[in-house]
Amino acid sequence: MSESALVIVESPTKARTIKRFLPPEYVVEASIGHVRDLPQSAAEIPARVKKEPWARVGINVEENFAPLYVTPKGKAKIIRHLKEQLKQASVLYLATDEDREGESISWHLLEVLKPKIPVRRMVFHEITRSAITHALENYRSLDLSLVRAQETRRILDRLYGYTLSPLIWKKIAYGLSAGRVQSPGLRMIVERERERIRFVASEYWDLAALLVKPGHDLPFEARLTEFQGKRVASGKDFDPATGTLKSPDLLQLDRTRAEELQTSLEDLPWTVREVKSREVTSRPAPPFITSTLQQEGNRKLGLSARETMRTAQRLYEEGYITYMRTDSPSLSAEAVEATRRQIRELYGEDYLAREDRQHSASRGAQEAHEAIRPAGDTFRHPDETSLTGRERSLYELIWKRTLASQMANARKRSQTVQIVAGEALFTATGNAIEFPGFLRVYVEGADNPEAALENKEVLLPPLEEGNHLTPQAVKPDQHRTKPPARYTEASLVQQLEKQGIGRPSTYAAIIATLYERSYIRRQDKALAPTFTGMAVVQLLENHFEGLITYSFTRNMENALDEIALGERDSLAYLKEFYLSEEGLQKAVERRESEIKPEASRSIALPQLREHQTVKVGRYGPYIIHYEGDQEVHASIPEEYTPADLTEADIAELIAVQKNGPAPIGTDPETGKSVLCLTGRYGPYVQLGESDPESTEKPKRASLPKGVRPSEITLELALKLLSLPRTLGTHPESAQEVVANIGRFGPFVVCDGEFRSLKKEDDVYTITLDRALELLAEEKKGRRGGPKVLRDFGKDPGKNRKIAIYDGRYGPYIKAGTKNFSLPEELQKPEQIEKMTLEQVLEIVNKA
Known part of the structure; x- marks a missing residue:
């Protein structure tokens, strides 16, 4: 006998997919994520508890850490709909994701819906017909240990953040925060930046020889590795903190010595001394986690x-x-x-x-x-x-x-060949793939470029001991040691996992939070801390060292795992974490009065002179330069990272602030001075002086990435100030077509329609005809943004843009700046394609 069932999942997309594999009498609905959560703002706190001292945090510590759950904005309508659907059902299936958060969503649904019918927890790790059928037949009850573990994690995060963040607001700047997992993650990035600051570069030279075996056309490279029995130093042989060699037994070549050695080898015979060959087997990486x-x-x-x-x-x-x-x-x-x-x-x-x-x-x-x-x-x-x-x-x-x-497995043949020329020993290495195996399909990525080279083939001619070789070229090669590489997102995730900080499911949120708080910024592909990020870590290290050690965070994760397995009591753990003598509450009470705001806002950097200091303020970092009784304050542009701020940069910033900017030249069209200035967001050029009495602001343009203020010429400044460029009018709408550079790069725009320029286009020279070609192309959603399914143009009544987008939770209508749900019966692609502007506006007006 069939049963009428209500199946609840998290998202409309998941609902649409799972529905294909269920009987027709099963109704599938989406909760759109959590239906209850801790309050995110004062407005969400119920009136009955607003005056309670714990209401702001949302955790009643005195009542055994009881969380205050509220219904987030917009979820009341979803809950009412689910309750209506529940009245028609004879059984409820909770089909949320099969992890702790999914278990928690299911528990909150039960708490809100209070069903009087049988409840079945349905779990699956893929959405296929066989997996869904198996899940229906093998349902279970809710796992309350998983729910407790997730709730404990949420309480820990709230107590940690809401206890430490206000302290950081008082001591550094308002709006900053600390987090149970984000702060140790930030510490990793800051520690790497400190290594880069301490790093002392070293220069060393070697020789690169291009050799050929007589009778073979294939030249190959060999490098100098020994001279007069001493090994020639390479990058790994230098102490990064001092720039000196780690061992006195090594030979460090400078340019002069390398060139002398090059000359001495010109007429010497080159002979193969030894050939070593071995087979190397590579195993494929396991499937993804x-x-x-x-x-x-x-x-x-x-x-x-x-x-x-x-x-x-x-x-x-x-x-x-x-x-x-x-x-x-x-x-x-x-x-x-x-x-x-x-x-x-x-x-x-x-x-x-x-x-x-x-x-x-x-x-x-x-x-x-x-x-x-x-x-x-x-x-x-x-x-x-x-x-x-x-x-x-x-x-x-x-x-x-x-x-x-x-x-x-992949099988490779690795060869190492030693070649002598007088008292010099050169080494060549070869790497030939004998059988590609898994490499035919997949090569694992590497953060280290040198490691990536290991999978490349380097072919050598057939060589034997005693073979004579002919040098085609021998050249001195200069090298400089490199500072420790900053973390990329990939290598940071790897390190977080290695240290046991957070869990893989939380890594994306950790990194995103660090960006949102402006504690880190992307420097090419790497993650660099901002001065604000360094100040926050400095405060926590100086006063709450135990709370951001990697072992402390790792032990917390282990405790949550034990709670999830039912092996540890969550309440006892929360009391230990927050209320014990060494707990968070007493630690903050003991230390708060000792923390001096001035010291917390100051960042010690070795490149600063005695009469200089870097501070973090409300509007970003700045340098204070003391001259007698005078103080000169100069903002540090966002593009400068702590390790890359040089003494020359500091001197330039101070000089511009002290003396005011000297004009680069004069604009021949307006007769106004052209200036290069530095603001919070970096250096920029400006046409004319700023007039405090005038409401009209001077025209400004940011400097291109990598261009220093000292390198700006009048010609380049005028080119930058030529934007935005009006290219002409659109032949159909008679609206202006404009080229400019924005947050996401160069673009053209006409009547609110934007199109990004292609790589081959130049914003300074693009013509009206080319701009019209781009504007005629179908609009694509920007990277990471929702895809445009239908563009209806402007609403003639209210002059707002109307379009249908494919969002995270399914298709929706966007009218101007507001979003509206698209009824489920209209969400199929063929139905969206047939819709008219009048139909869309009717949905919008009824909402």
């Missing part, structure tokens, strides 16, 4: 951890991949069979590993579900999907990594 997917998404696709997880979420909800939050690299027996079958079909038996490869989860794995892989028992080839853009790229990455994990 959450952290490795984030790392490779960053290395190979240039995606942030958050972008990777959002894209993976969509792929999971659309039924393309298994659940994307997992610590386990293992594959089910069905998945192994599907993988091996596809390898046979695409590459043949030779490329298949002899035995099934099994990968076990690391110690401390929390979400030990199956690895991230293509969904189903038959994997869809990327070419057979309808995926595009980053979804296609990420799916292909997952598909390739899964196949590679069950493929044969």
Whole structure:
């Protein structure tokens, strides 16, 4: 006998996918994430508890850390709808994600809906017909240990942040914050920056010889490694803190010595002294877990951890991949069979590993579900999907990594050849792939460029001991040691995982929070701390060292794992963390009065002179330069990072502030002075002097990335000030067409329609005809933004833009700056395509 069932998931996309595999009498609804949470603002605190001292935090510590749960704005309507649907059902299935947060969402749904019918917890790690059928037949009850662990995490995060953040506001600047996981993560980035500040560069030289074996056309490179029995120093032989050699037994060449040695080798014979050859076997990496997917998404696709997880979420909800939050690299027996079958079909038996490869989860794995892989028992080839853009790229990455994990090892032949010329010993290395194995499908990314070279082939001619070689060229080669590399998102995720800080499912949020707080900024692909970020870490290290040690954060994660397994009491742990003699509350009470705001806002840097200091203020970092009784304050532009701020930069900033800017020249058209100034957001050029009495601001333009103020010429300044350029009028709308540079790069715009310029276009020379071509192209959603499904142009009544977008929770209407839900019965692509502007406006006006 069939039953009328209500199935609740988190998102409309997941609801649409799962609905395809359920009986027609099953109704699937989306909660759109959490239906209850701790209050995010004072406005959300209920009137009955507003005057309670604990209301702001949302945790009643005296009542056994009772959390105050409220219904977030906009969720009351969803809850009412779910209650109405529940009245028609004979059974309730909670089909939220199978991790702690998903279990927590299900528990909150029960608390809000209070169902009187049977409740079944339905879990699955992929959205396929067989997985959904299995989940329906093998339901379970709610796991309250998982719920307690998630609630304890939420309480810990709230107490940590709401106790320390106000202190940081008072001592450094308003709006800053500390976090249980974000602060140790920030500390990692700051510690690496300090290493770069302390770093002392060293110069060293060697010789590079281009050699050829008589009778062979293939030249190869060999490098000087020894001279007169002493090993020639390379980068790893220098102490990064002093710039000196670690051992006196090494030979450090300078330019003069290298050139002398080059000359002495001109007429000497070159002979092969020794050839060593060995076979090297490489094994494929295991299938993706959450952290490795984030790392490779960053290395190979240039995606942030958050972008990777959002894209993976969509792929999971659309039924393309298994659940994307997992610590386990293992594959089910069905998945192994599907993988091996596809390898046979695409590459043949030779490329298949002899035995099934099994990968076990690391110690401390929390979400030990199956690895991230293509969904189903038959994997869809990327070419057979309808995926595009980053979804296609990420799916292909997952598909390739899964196949590679069950493929044969790669076999390489590594050769090391020693060559003598007088008292000099040169070494050449070769690397030939004898059988590519898994490398035919997938090569793991590397943060270190030198490590990436290991997978490349370097071919040498056949060489034997005693062979004579002919040098085509011998050149001195200059090198400088490099400071420790800043973390990329990929390498930071790797380090967070290694130190046990947070969990893979939280890494994206950690990094995103650091960006949002302006504690870090992206420097090319690397993460650099801001001066504000350094000040926050400095305060926490000086006064709350124990709260941001890596071991403290790691132990907290272990405690949460024990609570999730039912092995530890959550209330006892919260009391120990917050109320004990060494707990957070008493630590802040003891130290608050000792923390001096002036000292907290000051950052010690070795490149500063005795009469200079760097401070962090409300409007950003600035230098104070003391001259007798006088103080000169100069803002530090955002583009400067602590390790890269040189003495010359400091002197230039102080000089401009003291003396005022000297005009670069005069604009021949207006006769106004052209100035180069520095503000909070970096250096810029300005046409004319600022007049406090005038409401009209002078025209300004930022300097291009990498151009220093001292390098600005009048010609370049005038070119920068030529923007925005009016190119002409649009032949259809008679509106101006303008070229300019914005936050996301150069663009053209006409009547509110923007199009980014292509790589081959130059914003300073683009013509009206070319701009019209770009404006005629279909608009694409900007990276990370929602995709435009239908653009209806302007609402003639209110002059606002109307469009339908594909959002995270399904298609929606955007009218001007407001978003409106699109009824479910109109969400199919063919229905959206048929909709008229009148229909859309009717939905908007009724909302």
